[in-house]
Amino acid sequence: MAALGDPLADVGYALLYWGTKGRPTFHASQGIADLEELAAAFPERERRRSLGDNAPGPVRHPGPRGRGRGAPVYDEILYEVDDPVATITLDRPDSLNAWTNRMGSEVRHAVGRAERDPAVVGIVITGAGRAFCAGADMNLLTSITEGGATGEGTRDDLEVPPLPPGTPADLDGTYTWLMAGTKPVIAAINGAVAGMAVPIALCCDIRFMADDAVLLTAFAQRGLIAEWGLSWLLTRLAGPAVALDLLMSSRKVTGEECARLGLVNASLPAGELLSHSRRYLEDIAARCSPASLAVMKRQVYSQLHAGLGPAERESQRLMLESFGRPDFKEGVQSFLGKRPPSFARLGEG
Known part of the structure; x- marks a missing residue:
């Protein structure tokens, strides 16, 4: 199993373009002080107005940092459950x-926690503020270039959740573990996604992205x-020509173009992103069998x-x-009774 502290040798995150006239650009030569200056350029009122329902909402059980009876406390993510999401x-x-x-x-632990919770049918991963994820942290990259420990900062107190029995080796990777779970995972890409954050988003089952x-x-x-x-993910999703274009040119691709290329399922106005993601999972929870979802995810x-032959034979066995x-x-x-189904949830409760 891949360790949580694998090297994050990635500097692609640092070239961010906001796609809207007048917004600043962050270049690779800049440091943490410039990040702070960039963040300060967006007052809280403007941030909430621009994000709409993507701005952090009211705290629901078990709390934004995972606080609750016996619950771990997270430092760099928020975790909340509002049945079925x-x-x-x-x-x-x-x-x-x-x-x-x-x-x-923390993300891996939280996903495992959601997997075990019968109140959860699906999982949404999104970002606070103006970005989904800007890639690897500059302090970590600096430590790596100077010969420092690549696992620095890993939460050793958080247990790595086990993958389901029979997980293929290909899904036991640094980020491919997102594909190995039993519940659908949606990436709600609210802002810039760059560098190593791109494969993280593409390892999610469904992707919705803000237009801009x-x-x-x-x-x-x-x-x-x-x-x-x-390279594998881009080629499978959009074909070798698109994969080579995006990798070789390093050009900026908006949410609308990502949808046309097949990299995301849909692009939406930023203010509708989280509500759309939630409605998608609510609809699944109301109509579909969680056990069937788990089997179909594994099949895909x-x-x-x-x-085709082996896939067809396996599908017959599973059927x-x-x-x-x-x-x-x-x-x-x-x-037959013309009523909504009532399927059992997956989890330990």
């Missing part, structure tokens, strides 16, 4: 939610390569390398298994 917010807005080892530990948010790779501009399986990812589950009986009876 768990929302994980990357919460370092002054640093454009730049990724740290600590944040990675920007995606960029920037690796070629920094003497790096397509990190964390990004495990069969990426399979031929026969589904006939013996209570959800099949409930699905048929609710249809």
Whole structure:
């Protein structure tokens, strides 16, 4: 299993373009002081007005930092559950939610927590402030270039949640573990997504992106390569021509273009992003079997390398298994009775 403190050798995050005239650009030569200045350029009132319902809302159980009876306290993310959705917010807005080892530990723990919670049917990952995630944190990158420890800041007190039994080896990677769970994970890309944050977003099952948010790779501009399986992900989603274009040019791609290219499922006005993501999961929770969702998610990812014949034979085996589950009986009876289905939730409770 990949360690939470794997090297984050990525400087692509630092070239951010806001896509709106008059907003500042952050370049790789700038440091943390410039990040603070950049964040200060957006007063709280403007931030909330521009984000609409993407601005942090009222605290719901178990609390924004995960506080609750026996619950761990998170430092760099917010975690809240409002049945049937768990929302994980990357919460370092002054640093454009730049990724740290600590944040990675907390996100993985929070996703595992949502997996175990029967109140949760699906998970939304988003960012606080103006960015989804600006890639790797500059302090971490500086430490790596100076020969420092790559695992610095990892939350050793948070247990790494085990992956489901039978998880394919390909899904036991640094970020591909997002594909291995039993519940749908939505990336609600509210702002800039850059560098190593791009493969993180692409490892989510569904992606909704703000129209004016920007995606960029920037690796070629920094003497790096397509990190964390990004070449594979881009090629599978949009084809080799698009993958090579985005990687070689390091150009900025808006949410609207990402939707046209097939990198995200839809682009939306920023103020509608979180409400749309929530409605999507509420609709799934009201109509679909969580057990079926889990099996279909595993089918899609495990069969990426399979031929049609093996995939068809496996689907027949899984179909026969589904006939013996209570959800099949409930699905048929609710249809015949012209009523909403009542499926069992997945979790430990």
